[in-house]
Amino acid sequence: MADFPVTEHTRVRRLAARGRYDRETIYRILDEALVCHAGFVQDGQPAVIPTLFARVANEVILHGAPASRLLRHVAAGHPVCITVTLVDGLVLARSAFHHSINYRSVVLFGRGRLIEAETEKLRALEALTEHILPGRWGDARRPTPRELEATSVVAVSIDGASAKVRTGPPVDDDEDYALPVWAGVLPLRQQALQPVPDPRLADGTALPDYLARYVAGER
């Protein structure tokens, strides 16, 4: 897969060594993140909205109520910036100055379109549901025509994107390594706890395998 071109918009300027432009890195970060932050401009004001998403090929799918400001904005083809961030750990340096976090983030720019054809809309909703929990679409009740009408689905083409990745131990100034200050990384990870069944769950409904696998971390 070809890299995304490095443009005025997407070039990582601060700590440029952390910048990545290859599609594989960018797609993998997008696919691992549950939530994205979508930024748009309305009357000259910035707005940033957290929302579920899914990547399909080189597009990001968003959905919501047809009256949503974000979705109307994206459906109208206005520019949008979508950012996802995975936090991997606290980076504890000897000096306050060199404190950081280990993270993987993607910033992408694109314009959207409304998905109207029913087949494509269903495929997009399948991707959104499978992004929440792989295996879920085959189990859940599919959308009715009325539900499809009540849902707005948009696709944002990834026109430009960059990733930024920090890994590894802190980097301190040479003269600080002798200081008696504990330094290192505290790894952080999003962890699934035990599933909590709906109080109204129909008797005898077993926990599905795909959910058990997700809880066990085998995704």
Next chain:
Amino acid sequence: MADFPVTEHTRVRRLAARGRYDRETIYRILDEALVCHAGFVQDGQPAVIPTLFARVANEVILHGAPASRLLRHVAAGHPVCITVTLVDGLVLARSAFHHSINYRSVVLFGRGRLIEAETEKLRALEALTEHILPGRWGDARRPTPRELEATSVVAVSIDGASAKVRTGPPVDDDEDYALPVWAGVLPLRQQALQPVPDPRLADGTALPDYLARYVAGER
């Protein structure tokens, strides 16, 4: 504490019942989140940048290199939108349509200012360091005058803000409750693993108590 006023900008429109405007809820979400997503407008284009932050009174502190586009933008007093999101779980409904996540998010609007006075700048950096890990500022080497100069610190006043909170089990359509589809919540939580000491840690440097407490979840 008085609530934030509900304005055209901050009113939660989609699923309005999830909207919260009281400072306690908003401040608590901000204080728990490690990373924020800061949105700004440059040449009419939206940009969303993930960054560390800290709340001090009714301001959000950001820092970085003086050449950072985000920081120069905020320091110039342009409008910024800062969003934080805490993901609490997957909400697995019987119908694909009612799938969701449990989450707590804050969207705030404000304008920034550059913090120039050394005392205030140090206090802001203390807040940033303590936000990463409470107790760390008392342990780490403090910034030198050269490091202070190499760091740009800005404060964004929280002029308007709203929180959005979803908790609890899925809400399905009445006729779906009898379906033999497993439904419920999969709780998710950010978990600290075991600290990884820097390979160059000075001999005999013990793990600090505040870090052990953080790992044990007692924060």
